[in-house]
Amino acid sequence: MKNRLLVAKIGGNIIEDPEALTSFLEDFSKVEGPKILVHGGGKSATRLADQLGIKTEMIDGRRITSAENLDIVVMTYAGLLNKTIVAGLQHRNCNALGLTGADANVILAEKRPVQFVDYGYVGDVVKVNGNIITAFLNQGIIPVFCAVTHDSQGQLFNTNADTIASEIASEMSADYEVSLFYCFELKGVLENIEDKDSVIEHIDLEKYTALREAEVITEGMLPKLQNCFDALQKKVSTVHIANADFIKDNTTKHTTLSL
Amino acid sequence: MKNRLLVAKIGGNIIEDPEALTSFLEDFSKVEGPKILVHGGGKSATRLADQLGIKTEMIDGRRITSAENLDIVVMTYAGLLNKTIVAGLQHRNCNALGLTGADANVILAEKRPVQFVDYGYVGDVVKVNGNIITAFLNQGIIPVFCAVTHDSQGQLFNTNADTIASEIASEMSADYEVSLFYCFELKGVLENIEDKDSVIEHIDLEKYTALREAEVITEGMLPKLQNCFDALQKKVSTVHIANADFIKDNTTKHTTLSL
Numbered sequence: 001m002k003n004r005l006l007v008a009k010i011g012g013n014i015i016e017d018p019e020a021l022t023s024f025l026e027d028f029s030k031v032e033g034p035k036i037l038v039h040g041g042g043k044s045a046t047r048l049a050d051q052l053g054i055k056t057e058m059i060d061g062r063r064i065t066s067a068e069n070l071d072i073v074v075m076t077y078a079g080l081l082n083k084t085i086v087a088g089l090q091h092r093n094c095n096a097l098g099l100t101g102a103d104a105n106v107i108l109a110e111k112r113p114v115q116f117v118d119y120g121y122v123g124d125v126v127k128v129n130g131n132i133i134t135a136f137l138n139q140g141i142i143p144v145f146c147a148v149t150h151d152s153q154g155q156l157f158n159t160n161a162d163t164i165a166s167e168i169a170s171e172m173s174a175d176y177e178v179s180l181f182y183c184f185e186l187k188g189v190l191e192n193i194e195d196k197d198s199v200i201e202h203i204d205l206e207k208y209t210a211l212r213e214a215e216v217i218t219e220g221m222l223p224k225l226q227n228c229f230d231a232l233q234k235k236v237s238t239v240h241i242a243n244a245d246f247i248k249d250n251t252t253k254h255t256t257l258s259l
Numbered sequence: 260m261k262n263r264l265l266v267a268k269i270g271g272n273i274i275e276d277p278e279a280l281t282s283f284l285e286d287f288s289k290v291e292g293p294k295i296l297v298h299g300g301g302k303s304a305t306r307l308a309d310q311l312g313i314k315t316e317m318i319d320g321r322r323i324t325s326a327e328n329l330d331i332v333v334m335t336y337a338g339l340l341n342k343t344i345v346a347g348l349q350h351r352n353c354n355a356l357g358l359t360g361a362d363a364n365v366i367l368a369e370k371r372p373v374q375f376v377d378y379g380y381v382g383d384v385v386k387v388n389g390n391i392i393t394a395f396l397n398q399g400i401i402p403v404f405c406a407v408t409h410d411s412q413g414q415l416f417n418t419n420a421d422t423i424a425s426e427i428a429s430e431m432s433a434d435y436e437v438s439l440f441y442c443f444e445l446k447g448v449l450e451n452i453e454d455k456d457s458v459i460e461h462i463d464l465e466k467y468t469a470l471r472e473a474e475v476i477t478e479g480m481l482p483k484l485q486n487c488f489d490a491l492q493k494k495v496s497t498v499h500i501a502n503a504d505f506i507k508d509n510t511t512k513h514t515t516l517s518l
Contacts, residue, residue, distance in 0.1 A: 048334075052310055071339055075307075078357075079338020080330055083407065083415055087361040091413035097363045098337075102346040104356045104400055132398075139394060141363055148342065154350035156342055 005137070005176035006035040009165035012043045013185040014244050015081055024183065025085070027248040029092035034137040034176070036168060037089075037096075038145045040161035041081040048072050065120040065158040073158045074100075077146035086144055096142045101125075101149030102156060104132045107164065109149035109157050123149045123157025125164065128171035166227035170234035177237045182224060183244040188255030189221060197253075204258045205229060228257040264396070264435035265294040268424035271302045272444040273503050274340055283442065284344070286507040288351035293396040293435070295427060296348075296355075297404045299420035300340040307331050324379040324417040332417045333359075336405035345403055355401045360384075360408030361415060363391050366423065368408035368416050382408045382416025384423065387430035425486035429493035437495045441483060442503040447514030448480060456512075463517045464488060487516040 008028060014020045028037060042063075049056050049072050057064040065073065082098040089096035101107030101123075109123030136143050145168065147161035162182065169180040189211075191198035203211065208225055211217045217225065228239045240246065242254030267287060273279045287296060301322075308315050308331050316323040324332065341357040348355035360366030360382075368382030395402050404427065406420035421441065428439040448470075450457040462470070467484060470476045476484065487498045499505065501513030 074342050075334035075338040077338075078342050079334035079336075083333050083337050083359055083361060086359070087409045087413050087415050090361050090364050090409060090411055095364060096361075098357075098359070098361075100342055100345070100357070102342060102349055102355075102357075105349055105354060135398060139391075150346045150349060152349055154346050156346050 002175065002177040004033055005172055005178045006031055006033070006181065007038065007165055007169040007172065007178055008035065008181045008183055008247060009038040009161060010040070010244060011161075011182075011184040012040045014183065015039055015041055015085070016043050020185070020244060021085075021088070024244045024247065025088045025092060027245070029089055029094040031247065036133070036137075036143050036145070036172075037085070038147075038161055038165040038168065039077075039081060039085060040147055041077045044076045044081060045069075045073050048076055059117050062117070062119065064118070065122050067121065070121040070156060070158060074148055074156055078148050082144060082146040089142065089144065094142050095140055096144045097136060098144045098146070100146055100156070101159070101164075105129055105150075105152065106132055107145075107149045107159075107167070108152055109159055110151055111155070111157065121155070121157050123151065123159045125149065125159060125167045128167050130171040130174060133168070133172065134175055160223070162224050162227045166231040166236075169231050169236045173235040173237070179238045180228070180231050180236050180240070181247060182228070182239075182241045183247060184241075185243070187243045187253050188241050189217065189225070191216060193218060199253045200255055201253065202256050202258070225257070229259070232257060232259050261434065261436040263292055264431055264437045265290055265292070265440065266297065266424055266428040266431065266437055267294065267440045267442055267506060268297040268420060269299070269503060270420075270441075270443040271299045273442065274298055274300055274344070275302050279444070279503060280344075280347070283503045283506065284347045284351060286504070288348055288353045290506065295392070295396075295402050295404065295431075296344070297406075297420055297424040297427065298336075298340060298344060299406055300336045303335045303340060304328075304332050307335055318376050321376070321378065323377070324381050326380065329380040329415060329417055333407055333415055337407050341403060341405040348401065348403065353401050354399055355403045356395060357403045357405065359405055359415070360418070360423075364388055364409075364411065365391055365402075366404075366408045366418075366426070367411055368418055369410055370414070370416065380414070380416050382410065382418045384408065384418060384426045387426050389430040389433060392427070392431065393434055419482070421483050421486045425490040425495075428490050428495045432494040432496070439487070439490050439495050439498045440506060441487070441498075441500045442506060443500075444502065446502045446512050447500050448476065448484070450475060452477060458512045459514055460512065461515050461517070484516070488518070491516060491518050
C-alpha cells in the first residue's frame with residue numbers, strides 16, 4: 001500500500017491576511033505524515049507593482065508578465081511570501097524548505113506558446129522532478145513551493161499556483177496516495193456567489209459540464225476546476241476545494257471533486 | 260582523508276554586473292567536486308528601497324535594518340538575486356538549490372544584542388546545521404545561500420554574507436577539507452586603495468595587526484579579514500580574498516590568509 005501524501009495549495013487571500021495565515025500554518029503544521037505546500041500571492045505582487053509605478057497589462061482579463069513584472073513576481077513569491085511561510089512553519093516545528101521550480105531543477109516549464117496573446121514570462125509546466133521531491137520528503141523536509149518555475153536555460157517564469165499544485169500532486173501519485181486540497185477563503189465552489197453557504201458539495205465531470213453550461217461557475221473558478229479534474233485523471237486519490245479551516249476539520253462543508 | 264569542499268562568496272559588485280555575474284557562474288559551474296555559493300546583494304536592496312521611497316538609516320556608517328528594510332532584503336536577496344543565480348547555475352548543469360537560513364533550518368541566528376546601537380532585524384549566526392548541508396551535497400546539490408537567516412521563532416534576519424560564508428566553511432570543516440574564497444571586483448587586499456595592483460599577497464595575524472595599526476586596511480575590509488581569521492581558527496584549510504577570476508585561474512595575484 002502506498003503512503004499518504006497531502007498537497008495543499010493556499011491562495012492569496014489567506015496569505016495576505018496575517019491572522020488567516022497564522023491559523024492555516026498552525027493547522028498545516030499539525031497534519032501528520034509527508035506534506036507539501038504550494039502558495040500563490042498575486043495580490044502582493046500587484047501591490048508592489050503599484051508602489052513601484054509598474055503597470056500590469058491585462059488582455060481579456062488575464063495578466064501579462066513583462067520582464068519588470070517577472071522581477072516583482074520573483075521578489076514577492078520566492079522572496080517575501082515564501083520565506084515568511086517557511087519561517088512560520090519552522091517556528092511550528094515543520095522543517096519547511098522553500099522552492100521555486102529552478103531550485104534543484106524541481107519543476108521544468110516552457111514559455112506559454114504565443115497564439116493570439118503573448119503572455120510574456122509565463123511558463124507552462126513540462127515536468128515535475130518527483131524523485132527529488134521524494135528525497136526531500138524522506139529527509140523529513142516539507143517542500144513549500146511558490147508559483148515560479150524555470151526553463152533550464154536560465155529563464156524564470158511566472159506559473160499558475162493551482163496548476164503547480166495539480167502537477168505536483170499528479171507526479172507524486174506514482175509513489176503516494178495523494179490528497180490535493182485547494183484551500184481558500186470561501187467554503188467551496190458556490191451555487192450562488194452571493195450566498196457564501198451555497199456550497200456545491202460534489203462535482204463530477206457531468207455536473208461540471210452542466211454548471212459550465214448554466215454559467216453557474218464563474219471565470220476564475222473554471223481553470224481551478226480544470227486543474228482538479230486533470231489531477232484526478234492523473235491518479236490523484238482525492239481532490240477538495242475548501243476553506244482553509246478544512247485542513248483542521250475535514251467535516252466542514254466543502255466541495256469534493258470526482259471523475 | 261577528507262573530501263575537498265569549496266565555499267565561495269561573491270559580493271554585490273559582481274552580482275550587480277550582468278557580465279561579471281555570467282562570467283563567474285560560468286567559472287563556478289566548472290569547478291569539480293562539492294561546492295557551496297554564498298552571495299550578498301546590498302546594492303540591489305538599497306536601490307529597491309530608494310525606488311519605494313524607504314529610507315535606510317545609518318548609524319556610524321552601519322546600516323540599520325527596519326521592518327520595511329528587512330522585507331526589501333528578503334525580496335531582493337532571497338527572491339530576485341538568489342533565484343537569478345540558481346536559474347543561471349541550472350542553465351550550466353549545476354544542480355543549485357537556493358537557501359535562506361530558515362530553509363530546512365540550515366542557519367539559526369539571534370537578533371544582534373542592543374549595546375549602544377539597535378541594528379534592528381540583524382541576526383548573528385548561532386548555529387549552522389552542517390548535517391543537512393552534507394545531505395544536500397551528497398545528493399549532488401549545490402547550495403546557494405543568500406544573506407538571510409532566522410531565529411526559529413518565525414523571525415527572519417538580515418545577516419552579513421561574509422560571516423555566513425565563514426560560519427558555513429567553519430562548520431563544514433568537521434567533515435571536509437574546506438577552501439574559502441571571498442571573490443570580489445578587486446584583486447585582493449590592497450596596500451594602496453588607489454593602486455589596484457598593490458595586492459598584499461599574504462596576510463597572517465601579525466601582519467594583520469600591523470596593517471590595522473598603520474591604518475592601511477580600510478573600514479570595510481576589517482570585518483572581512485576578521486571573518487577570514489575566524490574561519491582559519493575554526494580549521495578551514497585555506498582562505499583567499501581574490502578577484503572573481505581566481506575561481507578559474509588560481510595563479511592570478513590574490514591575497515592568501517594564514518594564522
